[in-house]
Amino acid sequence: MPTSTVENYLKAILVRSTGDEAVVATGALAEALGVTPGTITTMVKSMASRGLLEHQPREGVRLTPEGRTLAMAVVRKHRLVETFLVQVLHMDWKEVHEEAEALEHAISDRVLLRIDAILGYPVADPHGDPIPSRKSHLLERGKGVTLATCEALKPFRVERILDQSPVFLEFIQRTGLKPGARVRVRDRDPASGVVRCDLKDSEATLGLPEAAKIEVKAV
Amino acid sequence: MPTSTVENYLKAILVRSTGDEAVVATGALAEALGVTPGTITTMVKSMASRGLLEHQPREGVRLTPEGRTLAMAVVRKHRLVETFLVQVLHMDWKEVHEEAEALEHAISDRVLLRIDAILGYPVADPHGDPIPSRKSHLLERGKGVTLATCEALKPFRVERILDQSPVFLEFIQRTGLKPGARVRVRDRDPASGVVRCDLKDSEATLGLPEAAKIEVKAV
DNA sequence: ATTTTGTCTTTGACGACTCAAAGAGATTAT
DNA sequence: ATAATCTCTTTGAGTCGTCAAAGACAAAAT
Ligand SMILES: [Mn+2]
Ligand SMILES: [Mn+2]
Ligand SMILES: [Mn+2]
Ligand SMILES: [Mn+2]
Numbered sequence: 001m002p003t004s005t006v007e008n009y010l011k012a013i014l015v016r017s018t019g020d021e022a023v024v025a026t027g028a029l030a031e032a033l034g035v036t037p038g039t040i041t042t043m044v045k046s047m048a049s050r051g052l053l054e055h056q057p058r059e060g061v062r063l064t065p066e067g068r069t070l071a072m073a074v075v076r077k078h079r080l081v082e083t084f085l086v087q088v089l090h091m092d093w094k095e096v097h098e099e100a101e102a103l104e105h106a107i108s109d110r111v112l113l114r115i116d117a118i119l120g121y122p123v124a125d126p127h128g129d130p131i132p133s134r135k136s137h138l139l140e141r142g143k144g145v146t147l148a149t150c151e152a153l154k155p156f157r158v159e160r161i162l163d164q165s166p167v168f169l170e171f172i173q174r175t176g177l178k179p180g181a182r183v184r185v186r187d188r189d190p191a192s193g194v195v196r197c198d199l200k201d202s203e204a205t206l207g208l209p210e211a212a213k214i215e216v217k218a219v
Numbered sequence: 220m221p222t223s224t225v226e227n228y229l230k231a232i233l234v235r236s237t238g239d240e241a242v243v244a245t246g247a248l249a250e251a252l253g254v255t256p257g258t259i260t261t262m263v264k265s266m267a268s269r270g271l272l273e274h275q276p277r278e279g280v281r282l283t284p285e286g287r288t289l290a291m292a293v294v295r296k297h298r299l300v301e302t303f304l305v306q307v308l309h310m311d312w313k314e315v316h317e318e319a320e321a322l323e324h325a326i327s328d329r330v331l332l333r334i335d336a337i338l339g340y341p342v343a344d345p346h347g348d349p350i351p352s353r354k355s356h357l358l359e360r361g362k363g364v365t366l367a368t369c370e371a372l373k374p375f376r377v378e379r380i381l382d383q384s385p386v387f388l389e390f391i392q393r394t395g396l397k398p399g400a401r402v403r404v405r406d407r408d409p410a411s412g413v414v415r416c417d418l419k420d421s422e423a424t425l426g427l428p429e430a431a432k433i434e435v436k437a438v
Numbered sequence: 439a440t441t442t443t444g445t446c447t448t449t450g451a452c453g454a455c456t457c458a459a460a461g462a463g464a465t466t467a468t
Numbered sequence: 469a470t471a472a473t474c475t476c477t478t479t480g481a482g483t484c485g486t487c488a489a490a491g492a493c494a495a496a497a498t
Contacts, residue, residue, distance in 0.1 A: 005455065027475060039456055041477055046454085058463065058476055088307070089333040099330055106325035111318055114308040224485065246445060258486055260447050265484085277446055277493065 004105035007074045013063055014071035023060040076132045077104040077112055079125035084115045086126045093126040094169045128160030128179035147195055147211035152185045156216035163213040175204040177214060223324035226293045228262060232282055233290035242279035295351045296323040296331055298344035303334045305345045312345040313388045347379030347398035366414055366430035371404040375435035382432040394423040
């Protein structure tokens with residue numbers, strides 16, 4: 001069994017493996033995991049020797065099928081736990097990421113099955129991130145329609161929040177731009193970099209980079 | 220913060236500290252934690268230097284107030300988690316000890332409070348073990364009335380199971396001698412070491428040492 | 439009073455994870 | 469083409485938790 005450290009490494013690699021050439025730079029991992037580059041090199045070599053990933057020195061790292069399967073299981077646990085904490089324990093959706101970060105390593109498959117059943121087999125977590133099924137081997141990516149790119153004046157629904165940092169989630173909470181909310185871009189100004197949106201009973205103003213972190217879907 | 224290893228050591232010491240002279244032999248800890256005696260000596264010295272316990276070489280170990288407080292918090296988490304797994308996730312009460320052994324180290328106080336509230340602030344776990352309150356500093360011991368010592372032919376209620384091993388819990392499950400069950404000792408024979416009990420719709424036969432692991436209370 | 443036995447401690451070593459600092463490779467700028 | 473910069477790797481070291489094996493102590497047996 002992988003240690004929780006290894007599980008965190010696997011997850012960090014998985015969520016950064018975009019597309020076919022799923023190669024992740026070790027520097028990005030050092031950044032993401034809050035350790036020094038040298039630590040990443042060491043860990044990555046040991047994980048490679050265990051068959052969890054391949055390491056091209058000075059190039060990056062790619063999960064093996066085994067590594068990807070393990071990583072998917074961790075992501076699944078993380079997101080089901082988050083959903084459980086919000087849905088059943090009624091916790092604040094801003095807090096649950098941190099809690100899930102620890103619980104994802106302590107919950108057995110037996111317990112996870114119960115949680116999944118009680119929640120009615122949800123397909124997305126509170127942030128709108130898709131919950132991998134028990135045997136899926138692919139991680140769905142965002143389709144790219146966000147408040148920064150969607151057609152103006154047309155109605156959309158918030159689908160997914162692509163930034164889990166407390167400060168951003170706090171903003172989302174405050175404005176009500178949570179997954180499920182109806183929203184319409186009133187005005188988008190590339191010159192000033194400002195996006196203005198209408199919600200049901202309110203409006204929200206945000207910058208373009210921030211708007212790009214809110215995935216939406218036509219309703 | 221203590222590591223989960225240190226938490227397990229603290230808990231093992233606490234549940235073995237009986238009475239005033241709460242000194243626990245290091246050998247008993249080695250046995251309980253499944254490590255070699257030398258490992259215990261090493262860990263115990265480091266925990267002593269952190270102020271969690273006092274170590275009299277070749278005598279034993281005693282928790283400091285700080286160590287006891289931490290240990291109580293771990294026991295509280297363990298028992299609340301067990302209760303939650305049975306009550307809310309409807310897991311088999313034979314399985315939950317193992318699950319709680321891991322979860323007790325991963326659950327934050329925030330989550331624990333929610334669990335406690337949802338359960339309605341229970342005072343005992345599925346095995347009948349008392350759940351320490353948030354600030355209690357004493358671990359209640361069994362009062363000593365068991366199926367091995369209670370008066371015969373009088374009605375009692377099962378209060379607590381003092382052996383958490385899977386094989387014993389399996390027996391308890393099979394006979395229905397779970398906490399809450401009504402029971403009456405029909406016949407106790409010191410010569411053969413056999414105790415015969417009546418339950419609601421059945422009867423159970425067990426040895427004296429086993430009977431001593433089932434705490435009961437007059438109804 | 440010795441010896442034996444059982445329990446505990448010490449010592450040396452190892453795997454997992456980490457850092458700081460120095461070194462090597464590759465990319466970009468001049 | 470050379471230098472500067474950026475990124476990654478290597479090296480040496482430290483902490484934590486563990487073991488095996490050897491040593492010390494104390495209680496019990498002779
Ligand atoms: Mn984690
Ligand atoms: Mn999430
Ligand atoms: Mn534990
Ligand atoms: Mn219990």
